[in-house]
Amino acid sequence: MKLASLRNGRPDGQLAVLSSDSSRYVSATRIAPTLQAALDDWDAHKPALANLAAQLDAGAIAGQSFDPELALAPLPRAYQWIDGAGYLSHLERVRTLKGSKDKELQSTRPLLYQGGSDSLSAPTDPIRVTDPDLAIDFEAEVAVIIGRVPMGATREQASAAIRLVTICNDVSLRRLVVDDLQNGFGFFHAKPSTSFAPIVATPESLDTAWRDDRLHLPLRVEVNGTLYGQPNAGTDMHFDFADLIVEAARTRNLGCGTIIGGGTISNQHDESLPIKADGIGFACIAEARTVEKLKYGRARTPFLKPGDAVRIRAVDALGRSVFGDIDQKVALV
Amino acid sequence: MKLASLRNGRPDGQLAVLSSDSSRYVSATRIAPTLQAALDDWDAHKPALANLAAQLDAGAIAGQSFDPELALAPLPRAYQWIDGAGYLSHLERVRTLKGSKDKELQSTRPLLYQGGSDSLSAPTDPIRVTDPDLAIDFEAEVAVIIGRVPMGATREQASAAIRLVTICNDVSLRRLVVDDLQNGFGFFHAKPSTSFAPIVATPESLDTAWRDDRLHLPLRVEVNGTLYGQPNAGTDMHFDFADLIVEAARTRNLGCGTIIGGGTISNQHDESLPIKADGIGFACIAEARTVEKLKYGRARTPFLKPGDAVRIRAVDALGRSVFGDIDQKVALV
Numbered sequence: 001m002k003l004a005s006l007r008n009g010r011p012d013g014q015l016a017v018l019s020s021d022s023s024r025y026v027s028a029t030r031i032a033p034t035l036q037a038a039l040d041d042w043d044a045h046k047p048a049l050a051n052l053a054a055q056l057d058a059g060a061i062a063g064q065s066f067d068p069e070l071a072l073a074p075l076p077r078a079y080q081w082i083d084g085a086g087y088l089s090h091l092e093r094v095r096t097l098k099g100s101k102d103k104e105l106q107s108t109r110p111l112l113y114q115g116g117s118d119s120l121s122a123p124t125d126p127i128r129v130t131d132p133d134l135a136i137d138f139e140a141e142v143a144v145i146i147g148r149v150p151m152g153a154t155r156e157q158a159s160a161a162i163r164l165v166t167i168c169n170d171v172s173l174r175r176l177v178v179d180d181l182q183n184g185f186g187f188f189h190a191k192p193s194t195s196f197a198p199i200v201a202t203p204e205s206l207d208t209a210w211r212d213d214r215l216h217l218p219l220r221v222e223v224n225g226t227l228y229g230q231p232n233a234g235t236d237m238h239f240d241f242a243d244l245i246v247e248a249a250r251t252r253n254l255g256c257g258t259i260i261g262g263g264t265i266s267n268q269h270d271e272s273l274p275i276k277a278d279g280i281g282f283a284c285i286a287e288a289r290t291v292e293k294l295k296y297g298r299a300r301t302p303f304l305k306p307g308d309a310v311r312i313r314a315v316d317a318l319g320r321s322v323f324g325d326i327d328q329k330v331a332l333v
Numbered sequence: 334m335k336l337a338s339l340r341n342g343r344p345d346g347q348l349a350v351l352s353s354d355s356s357r358y359v360s361a362t363r364i365a366p367t368l369q370a371a372l373d374d375w376d377a378h379k380p381a382l383a384n385l386a387a388q389l390d391a392g393a394i395a396g397q398s399f400d401p402e403l404a405l406a407p408l409p410r411a412y413q414w415i416d417g418a419g420y421l422s423h424l425e426r427v428r429t430l431k432g433s434k435d436k437e438l439q440s441t442r443p444l445l446y447q448g449g450s451d452s453l454s455a456p457t458d459p460i461r462v463t464d465p466d467l468a469i470d471f472e473a474e475v476a477v478i479i480g481r482v483p484m485g486a487t488r489e490q491a492s493a494a495i496r497l498v499t500i501c502n503d504v505s506l507r508r509l510v511v512d513d514l515q516n517g518f519g520f521f522h523a524k525p526s527t528s529f530a531p532i533v534a535t536p537e538s539l540d541t542a543w544r545d546d547r548l549h550l551p552l553r554v555e556v557n558g559t560l561y562g563q564p565n566a567g568t569d570m571h572f573d574f575a576d577l578i579v580e581a582a583r584t585r586n587l588g589c590g591t592i593i594g595g596g597t598i599s600n601q602h603d604e605s606l607p608i609k610a611d612g613i614g615f616a617c618i619a620e621a622r623t624v625e626k627l628k629y630g631r632a633r634t635p636f637l638k639p640g641d642a643v644r645i646r647a648v649d650a651l652g653r654s655v656f657g658d659i660d661q662k663v664a665l666v
Contacts, residue, residue, distance in 0.1 A: 011373060011589070040344060077412045077588055080451035085518075113518040114447045118413035118588030130485050130584065151525075151666055152463050173584060185418075185446040186519010192484075192585040251463065251506060252525040255410050255451030256344070333484055 001046075001053045001202045003028070003164070004324075005035050005072045007122075012036060013072040017052045022199060022324060024063035025070075026056050035074055035200070039257045042147055042163060068324045071198030073120035074166060075145065075257060081117035081194060082254075083141070083170055083261035084110050084244035086237045090266035093287040110239040110247050110263075113187050115170075117259065121195035123324060126331035127171050127310070129192070135174035136304040136330055138223075139264040140283035140312045142215045142233045143168045144241050145200060149254040158245035159213050161254075164200040166323045167219060167314050170261060171195065174286055174303065194261075197313070197323035209316065213240035217322060219265055221283055222311045223304070226274070228288070229281025231267040233314070273301050306332045334379075334386045334535045336361070336497070337657075338368050338405045340455075345369060346405040350385045355532060355657060357396035358403075359389050368407055368533070372590045375480055375496060401657045404531030406453040407499060408478065408590060414450035414527060415587075416474070416503055416594035417443050417577035419570045423599035426620040443572040443580050443596075446520050448503075450592065454528035456657060459664035460504050460643070462525070468507035469637040469663055471556075472597040473616035473645045475548045475566045476501045477574050478533060482587040491578035492546050494587075497533040499656045500552060500647050503594060504528065507619055507636065527594075530646070530656035542649065546573035550655060552598055554616055555644045556637070559607070561621070562614025564600040566647070606634050639665045 002022060005013035012034040016025040031048045032038035038045045055061045085091055088107060121127070129136055145164040149157060176190035203210040209217050216234030220227070239247075244260050265283040272291045275281040282288045289299035304310065309329045313321040335355060338346035345367040349358040364381045365371035371378045388394045418424055421440060454460070462469060478497040482490060509523035536543040542550050549567030553560070572580075577593050598616040605624050608614035615621045622632035637643065642662045646654040 079410045079412060080449060111516055111518050112521050114449055114521055116413060116447055116585060117450075118591055119586050128484065134584075151461065176584065180519075181517045183444055184514050184519075185444050186513075186517075186521075188445050188447055188519075188581075189584045248521075251467075251509065251522045252449060253452050258451055 001050050001205050002199050003035060003049065003074065004199050005074050005076060006070045007072055011077055013076055017049055017056060018066055018199060019053070019056045019063065020205070022066060024056060025066045026052060026061050026063040028052055036257050039145065039147065039163060068198040068327070069124050071324070072122045073196035074164070074200040075259060076120055076122070078117040078120060078257055078259050079255050080258040081115040081120070081261070082112055082248050082258065083115050083263065084112050084239065084247070085263040086110060086239045086244060087263050087266040088238045089236055089268045090264040090287060093266065093290045107238065110244055112244065112248055115187070115191055115194060119193050121193045123195060123198045123326045125195065125328065127195070127328050128331055128333045129173070130333055132306050132332060134176060137172045137174050137285045138221070138304070138310045138312070139170040139172055140219045140221050141168050141170055141264055142262040143196070144260050146245060146254060146258050146260060148256045149245055149249045151249055151251065151253050153246060153249045155242045155246055158249070159242040161245065162203055162213070162241060165203055165206060165210060165215060166200040167197045167312060167326065168261060169195040169310065169312055169326050169328065170264070172284070195326055195328055197326050199323045201323065206322070213242040215314065217314045217316060219283060220313055220315050221281070224309050227277070227281065228273065229275065229283050231265045231280050231283055233262070233265050236267050237262065304330050306330050334383050334538050335532050336368060336382065336407065337532050338407050338409060339403045340405055344410055346409055350382055350389060351399055351532060352386070352389045352396065353538070355399060357389060358399045359385060359394050359396040361385055369590050372478065372480065372496060401531040401660070402457050404657070405455045406529035407497070407533040408592065409453055409455070411450040411453060411590055411592050412588050413591040414448040414453070414594070415445055415581050415591065416448050416596065417445050417572065417580070418596040419443065419572045419577060420596050420599040421571045422569060422601045423597040423620060426599065426623045440571065443577055445577065445581055448520070448524055448527060452526045454526045456528060456531045456659045458528065458661065460528070460661050461664055461666045462506070463666055465639050465665060467509060470505045470507050470618045471554070471637070471643045471645070472503040472505055473552045473554050474501050474503055474597055475595040476529070477593050479578060479587060479591050479593060481589045482578055482582045484582055484584065484586050486579055486582040488575040488579055491582070492575040494578065495536055495546070495574060498536055498539060498543060498548060499533040500530045500645060500659065501594060502528040502643065502645055502659050502661065503597070505617070528659050528661055530659050532656045534656065539655070542655070546575040548647065550647045550649060552616060553646055553648050557642050560610070560614065561606065562608065562616050564598045564613050564616055566595070566598045569600050570595065637663050639663050
């Protein structure tokens with residue numbers, strides 16, 4: 001089952017059910033007005049939503065043509081957005097850039113940060129910045145939306161709480177990362193609104209692409225139409241989503257509708273940009289620049305500037321965009 | 334005008350209006366079902382809520398007796414909780430404990446951290462911990478709830494966006510602070526659910542106690558019935574709430590219903606515990622311990638343990654608890 005939150009002039013949008021091929025939608029507001037409302041009573045609402053989806057797929061309901069421009073982020077404002085660091089090679093590649101302390105990489109417990117969740121960007125919204133010179137970067141990630149998880153949860157409880165899967169762009173202002181981390185209070189100014197794909201899917205609807213608490217699909221990233229990377233999100237994910245949820249729930253309950261990011265997808269390889277058509281590449285600019293510094297003595301790939309376009313999508317074996325595209329341009333406010 | 338969110342078995346509770354003396358309440362759900370819903374259309378709903386409050390004060394509506402046990406946190410789950418560091422003497426006293434880098438105190442721009450806002454504790458809920466040995470501390474703070482603030486907002490815009498004022502207990506697990514900050518990703522495990530007083534008040538209803546974007550009232554803190562401190566929240570607040578909001582909005586919009594904390598209240602003095610009846614004392618244990626280390630060579634005051642009770646309230650000139658009491662016991666889950 002696939003769901004989306006459509007623009008209706010209200011902060012949370014309105015809930016819609018999509019056809020399996022994402023081509024059509026029907027409003028689901030008679031079941032639950034918003035995605036958060038559906039999640040709050042998931043066991044009660046999920047069968048009704050699944051029934052609506054089945055009717056749409058069978059043609060019993062015609063529905064309307066789905067255009068990603070109609071969509072807000074699935075949760076345009078959420079009660080929690082936690083980003084984990086599931087891929088160790090991302091940490092290895094960007095650690096020096098981030099001004100972090102020179103200490104051993106944590107490979108036994110995942111790093112997490114508490115992100116802002118009050119204004120999550122629609123897939124086609126601009127990336128708005130106040131200054132063109134902040135070293136604007138994207139980070140292509142998988143994200144899950146969970147039900148309530150109790151403090152001290154087990155891996156089994158964590159895994160069972162995963163309700164929906166999607167992808168996101170954790171926009172980063174690299175020039176502000178060092179200041180944020182040197183302050184000692186963690187990311188703040190360096191992490192403006194994260195953007196989300198238009199569609200969320202239940203794990204079971206992803207079939208074998210969702211297994212071992214990981215999404216086994218490549219995320220294809222293009223900047224101004226040029227391929228940057230297509231790392232597979234299921235490869236080299238050292239900490240899976242159950243690990244990330246368990247770690248997040250160590251000292252607190254996690255509320256229903258919490259979004260957990262898996263961290264910037266990063267596969268181990270020694271390529272640099274430009275990559276070949278079958279290359280792996282990168283899911284953020286910072287990693288490409290680190291590799292270039294090591295290889296050529298200096299970074300060649302520029303950060304984003306106003307007017308630049310970033311497109312991110314998860315592609316299945318037939319090349320279809322599973323959650324719809326994140327397709328954004330950078331804009332000065 | 335005073336408002337509260339009352340328990341009704343739902344995650345957001347139901348909106349109630351209180352009498353000016355906080356003794357009685359009436360349901361406000363015919364105006365807005367929840368406090369967030371009221372904030373989302375504040376300009377439309379505020380006059381109707383104020384009218385209901387006036388009827389309650391005039392006796393035109395009898396209302397029901399208000400018991401803080403009825404109350405959830407004003408926003409039991411919020412889209413954003415940002416805690417600032419308005420009081421430099423708090424930073425000075427606890428900086429070494431927190432494992433932060435030995436660098437100059439930031440007195441030109443306030444520090445902020447992004448807190449978890451998915452599960453904010455009711456004023457009489459237990460402080461739940463999984464381990465008695467985590468150096469459990471309280472932090473008494475003033476907090477404001479704001480309307481939407483645009484990226485790059487001015488002090489005037491920030492000040493005008495302050496909708497409601499209350500107090501909170503930013504519970505801290507000191508033993509985990511060092512790990513969190515050494516990781517470089519900021520507070521996470523060290524900051525479980527923050528607790529809030531039962532009542533929020535509009536700035537104008539606080540009369541002269543709210544001025545210069547600060548709350549000019551002492552917060553009285555007791556542990557197991559013994560006075561720990563009664564620092565005045567309007568004294569030594571180097572960064573006021575307008576400063577904190579401006580800083581929070583540097584690179585992002587702030588959504589409607591964002592809660593901003595002013596940081597642990599801290600007045601400059603050289604007292605140590607126990608304080609006299611007219612002493613100032615402390616709004617967290619960590620500060621008392623730092624002063625003791627300097628004075629006696631070792632910390633004497635223990636952190637909280639299961640069974641300990643913490644009571645925090647803002648008191649007016651007549652000794653009344655303006656926002657109702659935060660009154661919690663520590664409990665092992």
